[in-house]
Amino acid sequence: MPRDRLKALEERTRYVAAEVEARVFARWEEAGIFHSEPDGSAAENYSIAIPPPNVTGALHMGHALNGAIQDVLVRLRRMQGRRTKWIFGTDHAGIATQVKVEEMLREEGTDRHSIGREEFVRRAWQWRERYGRTIVEQYKRLGASADYRDERFTMDDAYARAVTHVFVRLFERDLVYRDNYMVNWDPGTRSAISDLEVEQRSVEDRLYMIDYPLESGSGTLTVATVRPETMLADTAIAVNPDDERYTRLVGEYARLPLVGRRLKIVADSRVDPEFGTGALKITPGHDPNDFEIGRDHGLEELTAIGEDGRMTAVAGERFAGLDVDEARAAVVEALHAEGLVSGASPYAHSVPHSQRSGRRIEPLISLQWFCAMERLAPPAIECVREGRLRFHPERPWTQVYLDWLGEIRPWCISRQLWWGHRLPVWYCDACEETYVAEAAPERCGACDGTVRREEDVLDTWFSSALWPFATLGWPQPTPELRAFYPTDVLSTARDIIFLWVARMVMMGIEFTGEPPFTDVPIHSVIQAPDGRRMSKSLGTGIDPLELIDAHGADALRFGLLAMSSSQDVRFSEEKVRQGQDLANKLWNASRLILLRVEDVEPQPLPETLEDRWILSRLERATARATELIEGYDFAHAALELYGVFWGEVCDWYLELVKPRLYAESGDRSRLSATLLHVLERMLQLLHPIMPFVTEEIWTFLPGERGLLAATPWPGRAGALLDEEAEQAIGAAIGAVTALRRYRDEAGVAAGTQLSGVLAAEGYERTVEHVARLARFELAGGGGGDDRDGGEAIASVVIPGGVVHVLPSGGLDAEALERRRTARGGALRKEIERAEAKLANEGFVQKAPAEVVQAEREKLDRLREELRSLG
């Protein structure tokens, strides 16, 4: 190793991520290992399509966790020798982007209507050019080994062709249609939105009782409503057919107050007789429930509220032009004036709101494009039922997915926006003709009139649904498609299982014949430390980039992986800190090894029991880590590796080996080879989780070696498993710990050597280790039970026997006595419990023999220890 690098290693007692990460990332990119040329089959290759972040976005904690997860998977498979592709790109994110561009225009003192559609779209692209890099650079900061060379955008030309292709085919298959239907109208974005973009919020309203005069003149029929203003569009009154109070009125008519319209009284079982008065005013134009009742009874559909959220001419002169809230007040006032309000009470209920704009949804009948789902859903259900597509963890997500698909409803796919995929639909101005095609017709085929294109764009999720295959060049039969589709894994949080995952599965099967991926790990949602949602608007968000700056990307990755699980978790910076500490520990242990070993090839050349022990432990750790990652259990994988490295390699192996490592004389080449092998193995195992620090240390290992990221993942080496060594070193560790505890309890100063007699089996080859690490001079008792330490002042129980402690200076008699009393009490209690258990005939007869046997041995041990206490 060059002198200056060695020097750097010597002087740096702390790992400084900020000085390393950019440099390491550049090496990966230069080497081009994130990109794989298409070859072979999708079955032998490994691919993951990233959930494309919004171009407008910045990396948030969800991206960071999901990015870490996908990167662990991709890095593992890459090391395992698979041809790997992590499909990367961004989403045009219709509404989100349009909102940002509109904000920009507002700051410029203009708006989209002034500049026109064409200019607006141009500005949006410009905006994307300028700000779209941010999120990409942030993924690189995280260390994500995605294929940046093949970056995609959901509005690239090729991608747009795929979207158009799908729309046209779906239309041809009668799965896409245009209809006048009730939609969730968002007055904020002035667009229809899908059911999935609506959220319920509880709202305090007033429930009004309004009297509708009966036409017969024989009194009134009172209805209950929280939206009096919609009465202006009432076209009927409904009662439950079984409601005897109203049976006689069914088929009769009432008069709509303020308007005078004649309202038929109909019977419908959807009316709850328990609620309000049991009579329901029917407004087919402004209520989803009424809409259905209206269609079933052939009622007129009137629109009194326009898309601008204001009352239309249908509402009548008095109310036209008012916004909904004003209209409500005006209607109530007018009704009061006529004495038709017979009650009003506060009423809390949940009301649909737009997730996008936060505005209250206005249910409206509108001419929109829909995608029929009844034929697309069954294959998506089937592939999960058959196990060709699996969720991890299986419960509850499999059922959640199946339930939703089982009751799927039409998807409103048109949006009244400018930024997005404009529908490939043209209308003839002159006649009624509609054209749905991949290319614009020149003129109307029927009347030769001019055609104009549909103004609406598609729901962003429509294009996202094609992501796993449209990114690979579909519908062209590209080499990429052949090599990487279907993909293997789709990793996400639960919030977009319906919005995105299910739709990808349906579209994937419909257009490629196969589910787009086979495994769907669903990860935690990271909450704010106080348990609230992490969100920018609440001010509860924590910026992952700041954490990377403070602790390093490896630390953030480790922390997020370690804290995540199958359920939601509160963010804990301590876990990130733990990751940082691990990176530092890794750095320092590497210094210890690298600055002392000889320049030899790393390989397992065990000379001693502790060598055999650590090699065996590492084999187990390798198998375990592989299994955990492959099983999508990242938290346990991270913590397991932390424990092995810190708790076994550092705390014990390196301490056990120090005398040999520091020895002035002797051949250290075998030890060096083994130590380097241990280090090498740990770097390999930790690399998917902590790629930067491991890659950096890798460069200090001897020999000409390539990138760690491209180094083979260790396979199984059963020959290194060594029960005997694990047993012997395990006992030694137990003995050292017991003796140290004794020292502490007896108040012995840290530097003082104690002496004792070892009377225990199994320490033939470890007695010197035990003596040194426990700071005990141990005379060989030769094992067995000879108690020649006649004047022993105490006995410390260790695995396989005891150590008789001989009197010496530095012992605190009082502390010793306290220890004896406390330990004796505890022992007697435990003995009592064990005795009671063994005296229980039920236990002895019914429990498995081995459990009973273990209990007996435990009791013997406890009694022995109590006896040795004296």
Next chain:
RNA sequence: GGGCGGUUAGCUCAGCUGGAAGAGCGCCUGCCUUACAAGCAGGAGGUCGCCGGUUCGAGCCCGGCACUGCCCACCA
């Protein structure tokens, strides 16, 4: 209104098919031992939400309750 999950050490969370309660952080004690003081060694701390049940034995299985979170839903 349905459905699902959570309730374990001061905090954040693990606990596999039921067999003597774990980790990290925090806390206490002692150590600058020539890799790391963001370190090392040792320790304290838990009626596993509550009430019943099954079992020789329950954090784990069953029933009920309480609190809490999430998802779905057209009751005005």
